[in-house]
Amino acid sequence: MKQLFMIAAGACMIASCTGNATEQSQKKSKNFHDYTERFTLQLWKQFPGFGSAMGFHACDSVLPIPDEQTRLADDAFAKAHLDSLNAFELSDLSDNDRTDYLMIRNYLQSVIWSNDTEKAWQWNPSQYNVCERFAEILNGSYSTLEARLRSISVRLGNVPAYYEAARKNILNPTREHTQLAIDQNTGGASVFEKDLPEKIRASQLDSSEKTAMLDKCRNAAEAIRDFAAWLKSNPNPQPRSFRLGRELYQQKFAYEIQSGSSLETMHERALARKRELHGLMFSTAQKLWPAYMGSKVAPRDSLQLIRQVIDKISLNHTTPDSFQATIEKQIPELVAFVNRKQLITLDPSKPLVVRREPDYMAGVAGASISAPGPYDKNGNTYYNVGSLSGWPADKAESYLREYNRYTLQILNIHEAIPGHYTQLVYANQSPSIIKSIFGSGTMIEGWAVYTERMMLENGYGAPEGSNEATPEMWLMYYKWNLRSTCNFLLDYGVHTAELSEEAAMKLLTEEAFQQKAEAEGKWKRVSVTQVQLCCYFTGFSEIYSLREEMKQKQGTAFSLKQFHEQFLSYGSAPVKYIREMMIRK
Known part of the structure; x- marks a missing residue:
C-alpha cells in the first residue's frame, strides 16, 4: 500500500x-x-506599399516620401x-x-x-517608380471602385513630392539603372494619363471629386515625365559601375538567398551541374542526330553537336501574334496532367489571368507572375507575358526559337502550373502570416524550377501511349535547366569577378545554347539586378536534395503528392528552415 x-x-x-x-x-x-x-x-x-502588395489595403492612401x-x-x-x-x-x-x-x-x-x-x-533610379502600386490598387477587387479611387486620390497628392525627393537622393547613378528608370517611368505614365482617368470618368464619384482627381492625375503624370526627362539630361560623366562587388554581393546573398550553404559552395555546385548537363545533353543529342540531321557528319566537338540539334528543334515555334494565345491554350492542359497524375491538389477557385506585360514592368523579365497577397487570397493572379509587338523580324524570330514549342511548355510549368501560381496559392493559405509576407525568393523560384523536372519525371511531354517524355522534350529541359544553372554563374561572375559582356555572351550562347535575343536580355537583366538570378539554381538544388532525402527516409511510404503538399504548407519560408521542420516531423 x-x-x-x-x-x-x-x-x-x-x-x-x-x-x-x-x-x-x-x-x-x-x-x-x-x-x-x-x-x-x-x-x-x-511600409504601406508593401502592405498593399500583400493585400492589406487600410493604408492604400499613404505614399511615403523617400x-x-x-x-x-x-x-x-x-x-x-x-x-x-x-x-x-x-x-x-x-x-x-x-x-x-x-x-x-x-x-x-x-x-x-x-x-x-x-x-x-x-x-539606382529605377527603384523610384509609383506606377505599379497605383495600377494594382486601381485594378483591385477588394472594395468598390469609388472607395479605391478615394484612396488613390489622397495618394496622388504626394506623387510630385515623391519624385522631388528621388532627385535629391540620386548621386552618381549607374547608366543601366538610369535607363531602366527612364523606360519604366515613361511607360508607366500611361496609368495616370489613360487608365486612371478612364476609371474616374466611369465612376460614381460626384463631378467635383472627378475634377479634382483628374487634376491630380495630370500633376502626377507631369512629375513622372519630368523625372524621366531630368534623368535623361542630368550629366554623369563617371557613373558608378552596376557591378555590386564581392563584399556587398556576399552580404546581399546572405540576406536574400538564405541558403543552407555558402555562396562559394553553391558556385562550385553550379559549375558541377553545368558539366553534368553538358554530358546529358550530348548523349541525348547524339540519339536525335540522325532524325534531325540525316546523313550529315556529326562534329567532333560535343557542344557544337548539341547546338546544331537544338537549333533544328527550335525551328518548331509559334508566331509573334500567337505567342500569348499559345500560352493561354497550354494552361488547362497542365491542369489536366497534374490532376490525372495526382501530383498536387489544385484550387480551381483561384483565378489565373494571362495578360500582356504592363509597360511599367518592362525591361527585366519576359514573363512573370503577379500574385495577390495573403490578405487578398481570392484576387487575380496575373501571368505577365512580354509582347513582341513592334519587334524587328530577326529579333522576334530569335526570341521565338528560344521559346519554341518545347521550352514554352516548360516556361508555363515554371510560371503557372504547378510552379509559381500553385505555390503562391498555397503560401496564402499558410497559418503563418510571416511565412507568406516574407517569402523567400529562393524557395519560390526553386519550387518553380523543381516542378519543371518533376513534371517530366512523371511523363509530361510523353507521346500518347507512353509514360516517358520525348528525347526532344528532355533535351530542351536540360537546356532550360542549364539556364537556371548559368543564371547563378552569370550573376556571380558579373558582380564578384568582373565578368565582361563578351565573356557573358559566350557563356550564354556557346555553353548554355541560348539564342542571341535571350542572351542579350539576360545581360540587361544582370546589369540591373543583383543576387536574384542565384535564386533559381540554389532553391532547385535544395528542394530536390530534400525530396531525395525524404524518399530515402520514408522508403515505400513516400508519397510525392504528400511531399509536395507538406512542403508548400510552410508558406514561402527559406528551404533550409522547411527542411529542418520536415525532417523533424
Whole structure:
C-alpha cells in the first residue's frame, strides 16, 4: 500500500510538472503570436506599399516620401523590433515560431543594411517608380471602385513630392539603372494619363471629386515625365559601375538567398551541374542526330553537336501574334496532367489571368507572375507575358526559337502550373502570416524550377501511349535547366569577378545554347539586378536534395503528392528552415 501511494504521488507530481510545462509553453507561444500580430500591423503602417502588395489595403492612401527622414524612420522601426525579438528565447519557440522569428530578424536586418550599407537609393533610379502600386490598387477587387479611387486620390497628392525627393537622393547613378528608370517611368505614365482617368470618368464619384482627381492625375503624370526627362539630361560623366562587388554581393546573398550553404559552395555546385548537363545533353543529342540531321557528319566537338540539334528543334515555334494565345491554350492542359497524375491538389477557385506585360514592368523579365497577397487570397493572379509587338523580324524570330514549342511548355510549368501560381496559392493559405509576407525568393523560384523536372519525371511531354517524355522534350529541359544553372554563374561572375559582356555572351550562347535575343536580355537583366538570378539554381538544388532525402527516409511510404503538399504548407519560408521542420516531423 505504501509503495502504491508513493507511485501515485509520484505520478501526480509528474502530471503536475508536465501540466505546468505545457502551460508555460503555451503561454510563450501565445506571447510570440501576439507579438507577430502587433508587428505586422506596425509593418504595414511603416511600409504601406508593401502592405498593399500583400493585400492589406487600410493604408492604400499613404505614399511615403523617400527622403532622409523616412529612411531614419525605417531604421528606427527595424532596430526597435530587433530589440523586441530579443525578449524571446529561440529555444522556447516551436519549429514554426522559430522560423518566423528568424525570418522577421532577417528582414529587419536587411532593411538596415539596404539603407545604410548598400545605399541603392543613391545609385539606382529605377527603384523610384509609383506606377505599379497605383495600377494594382486601381485594378483591385477588394472594395468598390469609388472607395479605391478615394484612396488613390489622397495618394496622388504626394506623387510630385515623391519624385522631388528621388532627385535629391540620386548621386552618381549607374547608366543601366538610369535607363531602366527612364523606360519604366515613361511607360508607366500611361496609368495616370489613360487608365486612371478612364476609371474616374466611369465612376460614381460626384463631378467635383472627378475634377479634382483628374487634376491630380495630370500633376502626377507631369512629375513622372519630368523625372524621366531630368534623368535623361542630368550629366554623369563617371557613373558608378552596376557591378555590386564581392563584399556587398556576399552580404546581399546572405540576406536574400538564405541558403543552407555558402555562396562559394553553391558556385562550385553550379559549375558541377553545368558539366553534368553538358554530358546529358550530348548523349541525348547524339540519339536525335540522325532524325534531325540525316546523313550529315556529326562534329567532333560535343557542344557544337548539341547546338546544331537544338537549333533544328527550335525551328518548331509559334508566331509573334500567337505567342500569348499559345500560352493561354497550354494552361488547362497542365491542369489536366497534374490532376490525372495526382501530383498536387489544385484550387480551381483561384483565378489565373494571362495578360500582356504592363509597360511599367518592362525591361527585366519576359514573363512573370503577379500574385495577390495573403490578405487578398481570392484576387487575380496575373501571368505577365512580354509582347513582341513592334519587334524587328530577326529579333522576334530569335526570341521565338528560344521559346519554341518545347521550352514554352516548360516556361508555363515554371510560371503557372504547378510552379509559381500553385505555390503562391498555397503560401496564402499558410497559418503563418510571416511565412507568406516574407517569402523567400529562393524557395519560390526553386519550387518553380523543381516542378519543371518533376513534371517530366512523371511523363509530361510523353507521346500518347507512353509514360516517358520525348528525347526532344528532355533535351530542351536540360537546356532550360542549364539556364537556371548559368543564371547563378552569370550573376556571380558579373558582380564578384568582373565578368565582361563578351565573356557573358559566350557563356550564354556557346555553353548554355541560348539564342542571341535571350542572351542579350539576360545581360540587361544582370546589369540591373543583383543576387536574384542565384535564386533559381540554389532553391532547385535544395528542394530536390530534400525530396531525395525524404524518399530515402520514408522508403515505400513516400508519397510525392504528400511531399509536395507538406512542403508548400510552410508558406514561402527559406528551404533550409522547411527542411529542418520536415525532417523533424
